[in-house]
Amino acid sequence: MAASATAIPPSTKSGRKGGTPTFxxxxxxxxxxxxxLEWRSKEAINSMLxxxxxxxxxxxxxxxxTAEESRRIAGGLMWVxxxxxxxxxxxxxxxxxxxxxALDAYRISPAPPEALFLAKTIGNFIFVxxxxxxxxxxxxxxxxxxxVGPPYQLAxxxxxxxxxxxxxxxxxxxxxxxxxxxxxxxxxLLFPISIPALLAMVSATSTVLTxxxxxxxxxxxxxxxxxxxxxxxLFLFETVLHAE
Amino acid sequence: MKSxxxxxxxxxxxxxxxxxxxxxxxxxxATMGDVQRIFYYHLxxxxxxxxxxxxxxxxxxxxxxxxxxxxxxxxxxxxEVGIVFCTVVLITGPLWARPVWGIWWTWDxxxxxxxxxxxxxxxxxxxxxxxxxxxxxxxxAVLAIFGAVDVxxxxxxxxxxxxxxxxxxxxxxxNSGIDPRMAHAVYWNLLAFxxxxxxxxxxxxxxxxxRQQVDEAHATRAIAGGSR
Numbered sequence: 001m002a003a004s005a006t007a008i009p010p011s012t013k014s015g016r017k018g019g020t021p022t023f024x025x026x027x028x029x030x031x032x033x034x035x036x037l038e039w040r041s042k043e044a045i046n047s048m049l050x051x052x053x054x055x056x057x058x059x060x061x062x063x064x065x066t067a068e069e070s071r072r073i074a075g076g077l078m079w080v081x082x083x084x085x086x087x088x089x090x091x092x093x094x095x096x097x098x099x100x101x102a103l104d105a106y107r108i109s110p111a112p113p114e115a116l117f118l119a120k121t122i123g124n125f126i127f128v129x130x131x132x133x134x135x136x137x138x139x140x141x142x143x144x145x146x147x148v149g150p151p152y153q154l155a156x157x158x159x160x161x162x163x164x165x166x167x168x169x170x171x172x173x174x175x176x177x178x179x180x181x182x183x184x185x186x187x188x189l190l191f192p193i194s195i196p197a198l199l200a201m202v203s204a205t206s207t208v209l210t211x212x213x214x215x216x217x218x219x220x221x222x223x224x225x226x227x228x229x230x231x232x233x234l235f236l237f238e239t240v241l242h243a244e
Numbered sequence: 245m246k247s248x249x250x251x252x253x254x255x256x257x258x259x260x261x262x263x264x265x266x267x268x269x270x271x272x273x274a275t276m277g278d279v280q281r282i283f284y285y286h287l288x289x290x291x292x293x294x295x296x297x298x299x300x301x302x303x304x305x306x307x308x309x310x311x312x313x314x315x316x317x318x319x320x321x322x323x324e325v326g327i328v329f330c331t332v333v334l335i336t337g338p339l340w341a342r343p344v345w346g347i348w349w350t351w352d353x354x355x356x357x358x359x360x361x362x363x364x365x366x367x368x369x370x371x372x373x374x375x376x377x378x379x380x381x382x383x384x385a386v387l388a389i390f391g392a393v394d395v396x397x398x399x400x401x402x403x404x405x406x407x408x409x410x411x412x413x414x415x416x417x418x419n420s421g422i423d424p425r426m427a428h429a430v431y432w433n434l435l436a437f438x439x440x441x442x443x444x445x446x447x448x449x450x451x452x453x454x455r456q457q458v459d460e461a462h463a464t465r466a467i468a469g470g471s472r
Binding site for chain 2: 168171178179180191192195196197200217221240
């Protein structure tokens with residue numbers, strides 16, 4: 001089936017016939033394949049969207065909030081909903097590569113593993129950002145929100161926070177499919193590590209939504225977190241992929 | 245085996261002496277009373293837990309670099325013992341805080357960092373437990389490195405973003421002006437519990453080495469063609 005074909009692109013594209021595919025080739029091919037797959041099946045986005053919607057509705061039933069209260073805690077609710085929803089998509093990232101032994105084929109190919117990791121992370125990033133764009137109006141309606149602080153900071157908080165979530169999430173998903181209890185393992189590994197990022201995301205979001213204080217520090221913190229963990233992930237991914 | 249017994253006996257003696265120091269020799273604290281004595285267990289446990297996690301990180305890095313099974317055994321032993329001591333810290337802390345601060349728990353930087361550290365290492369042990377035998381040391385070593393990097397972020401994030409909870413003043417401790425008999429109790433208990441931690445780590449290390457050797461023997465026999 002073409003859907004789970006390996007990520008090795010035709011090397012003729014880069015003009016070096018028969019040579020090993022470059023970083024860019026693998027990145028582009030894997031990303032294009034994942035996006036096409038998602039475009040056709042809409043598997044991840046549908047399940048994430050419905051899951052996040054359920055969490056939002058359940059939260060608003062669980063806490064009967066006034067408009068002011070909801071503005072104060074909406075940042076936290078939003079990120080918890082996104083965190084749970086993202087896990088749904090992250091679990092599928094690598095599981096689909098297990099079909100037809102695509103991941104094994106990748107392992108024996110000379111293609112750079114970092115490119116695979118980066119492509120998967122970018123793919124998940126796009127899915128989750130899309131989810132956020134679709135969920136944002138719902139949050140605004142259900143929790144009576146409006147941005148009191150500068151909106152660009154809110155956008156930045158979502159971009160940086162989402163990257164923190166998916167770069168670690170993609171990495172730990174690759175780890176958890178190697179374990180016996182595949183899907184269960186991912187949140188158990190991802191949530192403890194993500195606590196500092198979650199604190200910063202919630203702090204930045206709540207600051208902008210309530211207009212109290214300055215989100216600058218949390219945004220810088222998130223940016224540093226993103227850079228450090230992306231580097232650690234890129235550095236260690238080959239080890240995880242080849243773990244025997 | 246002989247050296248192990250000797251070491252165990254020394255540890256027992258140290259623990260007994262430490263108990264005497266903490267409960268009898270050290271004077272009762274002026275404002276907190278006898279509750280303060282839990283501190284003689286709290287601080288040594290915290291120090292040992294952090295040392296264990298640090299050793300775990302070192303062993304994990306070494307394992308990834310050299311793939312030496314001995315360092316993996318060290319990583320298992322230190323992670324497990326570290327979790328036990330970290331749990332002791334998290335239990336004795338609230339026991340002390342309730343009568344002294346009036347609350348069981350506060351989301352202050354030190355407490356929360358310890359809790360998050362504990363969570364990270366519990367997930368580490370879960371990963372050890374539930375991954376296929378062959379690949380689990382590598383995955384666990386990778387997780388240990390992520391955890392160690394994360395600890396820095398945990399501490400900074402809690403200091404910066406949870407400041408609405410004032411950090412309580414830490415009473416009765418390493419501040420200057422501590423009674424020398426109290427200091428003695430701290431040092432003796434630190435020594436005694438370090439010895440005990442080393443003893444347990446040693447035991448656990450040997451157990452893990454034996455397990456590795458058994459696995460290896462099974463693998464060798466399977467390769468040789470024996471299907472029993």
